[in-house]
Amino acid sequence: MAIIEVRDLRKVYGGRPVVDGVSFAVEEGEIFGFLGPNGAGKTTTVECVEGLRVPDSGSVRVAGLDPVADHREVTGLLGAQLQESELQAKLTVREALEMYSAFYDRPVDWRPLAERLGLGEKLGTRFAKLSGGQKQRLFIALALVGGPRVVVLDELTTGLDPRARRDTWQLIEDVRASGVTVLLVTHFMEEAQRLCDRIAVIDQGRIAALDTPSGLIGRSASNTVISFTPSRPLAVHELDGLPAAVSVATDEKDGRITVNGTDETVNAVITLLARNHITAHQLRVVDATLDDAFLDLTGASA
Numbered sequence: 001m002a003i004i005e006v007r008d009l010r011k012v013y014g015g016r017p018v019v020d021g022v023s024f025a026v027e028e029g030e031i032f033g034f035l036g037p038n039g040a041g042k043t044t045t046v047e048c049v050e051g052l053r054v055p056d057s058g059s060v061r062v063a064g065l066d067p068v069a070d071h072r073e074v075t076g077l078l079g080a081q082l083q084e085s086e087l088q089a090k091l092t093v094r095e096a097l098e099m100y101s102a103f104y105d106r107p108v109d110w111r112p113l114a115e116r117l118g119l120g121e122k123l124g125t126r127f128a129k130l131s132g133g134q135k136q137r138l139f140i141a142l143a144l145v146g147g148p149r150v151v152v153l154d155e156l157t158t159g160l161d162p163r164a165r166r167d168t169w170q171l172i173e174d175v176r177a178s179g180v181t182v183l184l185v186t187h188f189m190e191e192a193q194r195l196c197d198r199i200a201v202i203d204q205g206r207i208a209a210l211d212t213p214s215g216l217i218g219r220s221a222s223n224t225v226i227s228f229t230p231s232r233p234l235a236v237h238e239l240d241g242l243p244a245a246v247s248v249a250t251d252e253k254d255g256r257i258t259v260n261g262t263d264e265t266v267n268a269v270i271t272l273l274a275r276n277h278i279t280a281h282q283l284r285v286v287d288a289t290l291d292d293a294f295l296d297l298t299g300a301s302a
């Protein structure tokens with residue numbers, strides 16, 4: 001069952017549509033990713049879902065409720081970590097958790113929540129003294145303290161080092177395992193690929209594609225990359241006309257050849273090499289990544 005349903009959402013600023021007919025549905029229990037270049041309209045869309053912005057047209061429903069008209073009920077079942085969240089520097093972790101608990105009718109007990117998020121030792125620490133990763137964990141705790149059915153995490157791992165980012169990914173998986181649906185806004189392909197069940201790619205206020213990570217990669221014109229160093233120099237034109245090849249490049253320094261294409265291209269390369277008695281050294285065949293699909297879909301730089 002869909003817990004979030006957005007239909008034909010539009011939001012215009014200064015005469016410019018920044019969200020231009022967006023529709024999608026998030027199923028209960030999934031991690032749904034919202035991926036797109038800067039200014040694509042991701043935050044505007046999720047803030048309409050949270051009831052923080054009022055759509056110009058279209059409809060948004062969270063568990064069947066209107067986030068603007070039924071704001072109080074929606075706040076009780078949707079937890080939000082806002083982009084660039086800040087708390088008062090002197091507030092301790094305990095005070096922040098107590099304060100946020102008081103906002104809700106039926107908050108969860110914040111103590112086990114803090115333990116689960118690795119904040120048990122930090123309850124007396126002031127916000128300003130927390131590391132970036134600890135602040136993010138606190139924001140996740142604050143988004144969960146109301147006992148929500150769905151949580152919106154907006155660019156949660158921006159600014160974190162790779163280690164803290166991976167720890168946060170584990171926490172997001174734990175949140176989903178506890179039965180909470182996650183709507184995740186991110187710039188990071190690896191993050192989206194690793195965590196999300198489905199991803200909506202948003203570009204210039206529109207959904208450019210909505211699919212599973214592997215489905216998005218499969219849509220990319222070149223979903224396989226084959227590279228090898230031939231036992232004798234091979235001119236690029238000898239590889240002309242390979243089926244489904246999108247590009248062929250030779251490294252000037254070592255003669256290594258890289259071909260972007262599909263499985264069909266890989267087979268054709270191998271046949272061509274065999275026919276010409278050429279051995280392929282360090283032959284590598286890898287799947288394209290979500291980066292390639294993203295570039296194809298948005299024409300943007302990842």
Ligand SMILES: Nc1ncnc2c1ncn2[C@@H]1O[C@H](COP(=O)(O)OP(=O)(O)OP(=O)(O)O)[C@@H](O)[C@H]1O
Binds near residue numbers: 014036038039042044
């Ligand atoms: N309150 C506002 N007034 C005017 N323009 C706005 C307002 N909020 C957002 N915009 C514009 O709408 C566009 C979409 O912004 P939004 O923050 O939704 O994008 P985003 O995809 O979340 O971007 P980012 O990844 O950089 O956070 C941007 O061009 C932004 O400048």
